[in-house]
Amino acid sequence: MSAQPVNPNLPPDHVTVFIDDVEMAVPKGSMIIQAADKAGIPIPRFCYHEKLPIAANCRMCLVDTEVGGRAAPKPSPACATPVMDGLKVFTRNEKALKAQRNVMEFLLINHPLDCPVCDQGGECELQDLSLGYGRSVNRFVERKRVVADEDMGPLVATEMTRCIQCTRCIRFTAEIAGTYELGGMYRGENLQIGTFDGKPLTTELSGNVIDVCPVGALTNKVFQFKARPWELTARPSIGYHDALGSNLFHHVRRGDILRSVPRDNEAVNECWLSDRDRYAHEGLSADDRAVAPLIRDGEGFREASWDEALAKAAQILRDNAGDALGVLAHPATSNEEGALLARLAEGLGSGNIDHRIGQLDLSDGAHAQAFAMPVAEIEQADAIVIVGSNLRHEVPLLHQRVRKAAKRGAKVHVVNSVDFDFTFAIASRHVVAPSQLADAIAKVDLGDAANVAVIVGGVAENGPHAAAVRKAAADFAAAKNAKLCRIPQGANALGLSRHGVLPAARDAQAMLREPRKAYVIYGIEPGLDFADQRTALTALGAAQVVAFSQFACQSTRRVADVILPIGALPEVEATLTNLDGIAQATAAAGKLPGQAHSGWRVLRALGGDLALPGFEFTDLDGLRAGLAPKTVQVAKGGAVAPASGGLEVAASQAIYRVDAVIRRCGALQSHPLNAGPHASLNPADAAAAGIGEGAMAKFSTATGTATLQVLLDARVAQGSVWIEAGYGATAPLVAASSLEVARA
Structure with a gap:
């Protein structure tokens, strides 16, 4: 092969390739399947997904390749074969088609013949591709294997006998959600996909495994058996349970919303959807809907x-x-x-x-302001400071953007009253009582980071010390030349x-x-x-x-x-x-x-x-x-009385109790993340009050009292009590800056 480039006029980071005799310039390091997709040349695939790491384990994308007049001895997986200058790719010649048909035959050896009762029927990638690449006669007569199902919770239905081990769901939970809840068990023909411990999925993004699954192994449990895809009409809409405004389609039959699926928008939610937005439509049919004046x-x-x-x-x-x-x-x-x-x-x-x-x-007098750094750019940040937010529950897909930044090498610093769970490494933690949040912000050391985002969330914005935290965050951002991103407290x-x-x-x-x-x-x-x-x-x-x-x-x-x-x-x-x-x-x-x-x-x-x-x-x-922006000279309210003795209250919003519609979604209310009303205390504070794990305690405030079960949690800042808002039982505590606790 000549060392001279095929086309010397290309940019230095591009090469020339030929796919089915179509010449094109593609970036170095990209894979054949990416180049073909860009050119609109179809290559069949199951395991490949543009947002997931490459696995190359289904082999459905096998193609014939040739470099410098020499053909490769065997077909190459298009998803895992990088392009090179002068590469020739044949996706539809006899060698490629034979390989693709053979792979399809192997995939169908154990796949059940239950298309008429499969919820994926009509939108199944395996069904579609088998029509083009499947054989009319099955040469295998051995008994098909059967895989036991496991309960993945109230949102995702399983029929694991249909699984073709593409591992998309595994890669989603590992790389996108960051919870590593799914994996492959056993080897060879005994390979099974599951949760290892048999527990329900707990990621707030679990419904996306339904979208990435190319067969009927993982389906929507709430939608299951309600309609066929061809009966549904897609209506564009947006999520209204957090301020991100994820783009989605509602699938409707005769005026009833039967399911919601993501609508691609790279600037907002990419191709993902939080479970809160995906399953919210269930709450619209609640028994107490207002139907008449x-x-x-x-x-x-x-x-x-x-x-x-x-x-x-x-x-x-x-x-x-x-x-x-x-x-x-x-x-x-x-x-x-x-x-x-x-x-x-x-x-x-x-x-x-x-x-x-x-x-x-x-x-x-503060009110919502647009992010100084657009959401799509946060994943390119060098450092991110999260202030007063349980970000995974507050805006799940914003948390996912921060995870992408952390995977790229960004340093994430956290200032919180509770050491909330995140799915990325934390560079520094400052876990302090709510009254100390404002002072703790200044202690964050960003090093030499140049592109910095400061994200202020609901624990801070809705707390009794919000004005001080907002000022401290703004001063910190100005001093560090960072972009201030205060999460609006409400979808609009x-x-x-x-x-x-x-x-x-x-x-x-x-x-x-x-x-x-x-x-x-x-x-x-x-x-x-x-x-x-x-x-x-x-x-x-x-x-x-x-x-x-x-x-x-x-x-x-x-x-x-x-x-x-x-x-x-x-x-x-x-x-x-x-x-x-x-x-x-x-x-x-x-x-x-x-x-x-x-x-x-x-x-x-x-x-x-x-x-x-x-x-x-x-x-x-x-x-x-007649709509136009309206400027209002906003009146400033009175300051909240400072905490005086007792424990300070750190209140976050329960993920599935944020509004009236969500609170009426049966599937979300039975989800493991919906933990129910309780109060979490630092073990040292609980010991001082003589309260043990699981005990009932009485919490007294100036605005009322509440009796709640106590959970001991070392993540809670000492001197604080963490509660989740959105429950009637915790409502008397949300507005309190401090409270007294005693055994019930």
Whole structure:
């Protein structure tokens, strides 16, 4: 072979190859299959996946190669053969096709003939490729092997006899999720894929093994046996349970969302989806969905027509306009609905409007800001500082980006009140009580790192010392020339901030501490969504309340005078703004239940009844034509009283209790990560209080008491108690800066 390049005009990092006589320039070090994919030349494969490490164990991608006029003695795996200058590849000649057909024959030796009852039927890679590469006659008559299934939990169904040992699922849990939960057991023809210990998958990304599995071995347990793929219509949507806004498709049959799958977007979620976004649709069919307008009638409610309910709501708002009115919106409310709520409050003369219902310390007037370093660039960072966040549970796919950075060599530093689990190496840890988080940030040593991201999460943002932590993080970022990335506390907290759902007068905490005569609550489950539940329920219970709600739950019925049923995000057309500041649109997928309407339609009707300006549009296009960023001089709230004795409270959000829809997903509620209400103490603090592992203890605060089971956990900073928010049992503790603990 000549040392001279085939094409001397190529960039120095490229070579010339010929695939099926098509000449192309490809990067050095790339594999044949990558070059072929780039050129649109199909090569069959099972084990290869562009996001996973190369395994080269299925051999389905065998191709014929030739260099310098000399043919390779045997076929080469396209996924594991690097390109070289002048390489000729033949994917469809007799030698390649014979090899591919032989591999297919071996794969089918033990594969069961159960396509008619397999949930993967119609979207099975093995089914598709066997049509083109399979033989019409099976030459093997030996009995097919059978592999016992194992229970991988409530989300992933298994039929391991169908497994072809491609190892995609193993590589996903090892390299992407970082939990190393799956592996190969035994050898040769006895090889099996499993979890070793027979326990359920615990990664927050487990549903992705369904997507990467090329056969029906791993399928969606919630969707299982409900529909065939050709019966479904795909509707583009986005995840609304964290601020990342993962792109996805809802698969719909006759108005019912039956499953959700990832939609590729390299800038946001790549091709992955968190379990929280994948299985959330199950909560839409809860028994307590609000399906008709309800008006309070004595101690109960009665169904009413929309005209009557809107008239009642309008009367409440007319009678309590101005400063007597408070407007509270859930931070996942869409941009369109948020803009109309801002117009409603402005038209009624009220500056009391806010979406920051889960945040305690708003003394600095802070609100959501776009990441200074886009999510897609975080994986290229040299150093990352995580402040006050259980990142794996807060934004699972942001955690996965940080893992990619760590695998590249980035140093990850953590400042937390609990030494939370991460799936990457930690360069330095500062585990301190919540009141010391701000001081601990300055102690982080970045060395000579140039490209640095500082990620501030919910434990800090929602805690009683949030303002001090935000200032310390901003000062640290400025001093180190780092990019500050504060995670918005809500799926659309950034969009609502941009569209004026912010207070010019009282913020969320102030309008509950200083009760108003009437409230509008939008998309909120009052019993669990507020930071200070006791104060919120007291204020709402003594006022007149118009509730726009997806659920007519007990806590909504307890405080509301009118319940107006509205659709959840998968059921409406809307836009949300993610943590990068990108507005992303959704299409209506599921049908609206009963008499429910899109929130913007109900707000338009109410604004029309009140004759307010800004409600003259007739359709969604008209509404969007009038949308524009709105600047609000945000009122600063009062500071939270500092901790005085006792243990400090470190509260993180339970991964599957973040909002009303998720809390109604049966599969997620039975997941191992949904640990239930409990309190975790450092063993030293527990010993001082005379409390042992598993004992029941009484926790007393200024806002109430709670009796919880105690777990001893050395990861908790001494002097602190860690609880997970989102449970009724832990709600009295979330707003406390300190508490006393004693044996129950």
